[in-house]
Amino acid sequence: xxxxxNIARTTRRKVVVMLFAGYASVLAMSDSAPADLxxxxxxxxxxxxxxxxxxxxxxISVVPEKGQIVLEHGNIKGFMDAMTMGYKVSxxxxxxxxxxxxxxxxxxxxxxxxxxxIVKVEK
Ligand SMILES: [Cu+2]
Numbered sequence: 001x002x003x004x005x006n007i008a009r010t011t012r013r014k015v016v017v018m019l020f021a022g023y024a025s026v027l028a029m030s031d032s033a034p035a036d037l038x039x040x041x042x043x044x045x046x047x048x049x050x051x052x053x054x055x056x057x058x059x060i061s062v063v064p065e066k067g068q069i070v071l072e073h074g075n076i077k078g079f080m081d082a083m084t085m086g087y088k089v090s091x092x093x094x095x096x097x098x099x100x101x102x103x104x105x106x107x108x109x110x111x112x113x114x115x116x117x118i119v120k121v122e123k
Contacts, residue, residue, distance in 0.1 A: 051110045053079040056121070059102040060084060062095050069095060069115065071104070079110045090116045 057073030063086065072084040087108065089095060094115060098104065107117040 052107050052116070053077060053110050054105070054107055055079075056103075056105050059098050059100050059104055061100055062098050064092060064095055067092060069098065069118070071106070073106075076108065079108065088112070088114045089118070090114050094118050 053076050055071075055073045055076040057071040060070040060072050062069050066086070067088055068086045069089055070084065070086045073080075074082045090109070094117070098118070098120065103121040103123055104118050105121050106115050106119070108115050
């Protein structure tokens, strides 16, 4: 009897997992569900988890209409190799006063790949 009971439990768990996976994939396919919602459901981040990394680089362009800045940056330890790419900024005010050619130091939220702080470095 014990064996039967265990099988029933395993089956129930499988059903729960399948339902969950089905729900997550419906969310992922639906246009109304933001992609990051899917990520949060499938890979729930522990509360308070927010990892930051520091980088340094040069402004290539500022793209306020996309809330982005394109940087040519050096290696960002523990996050990304040196490259040129666009990053979202957490606030439009971060873009204020920046122009191509400026040397900057920045802090990035590595989970969101979003710059949360950026300061000009005097050359
Ligand atoms: Cu990159």
